[in-house]
């Protein structure tokens with residue numbers, strides 16, 4: 001897979017609010033927390049609903065189809081360990097039917113010049129190691 005950072009520098013730090021999300025990604029499933037009181041999607045996961053301050057959430061499956069809201073192309077290795085992985089397309093992907101949830105992720109296996117704002121993308125999975133999988137995106141139809 002091109003356009004991802006080296007596995008040995010990726011370390012997740014789940015907490016009580018994000019753990020369900022990362023457990024699902026390890027199974028190649030995208031789930032998003034939704035407030036059980038007002039129905040607002042709450043991403044990134046946190047202790048309180050930003051809309052109504054309730055705490056309880058339910059986890060809703062999403063198919064991972066989205067659109068590129070914004071992106072940048074990383075070409076300069078800020079740390080030497082990533083030099084061979086560059087360039088990397090770091091994108092903000094908006095997920096439909098979520099009230100505007102956006103994931104920050106990589107757009108993989110494409111030429112950076114081909115990426116445009118508004119393009120459709122589909123989710124894929126970057127298996128880093130056992131129980132550690134990062135969601136990434138591919139240009140739809142590409």
Ligand SMILES: [Zn+2]
Pocket residue numbers: 035036037038039040049050051052053054
């Ligand atoms: Zn709420």
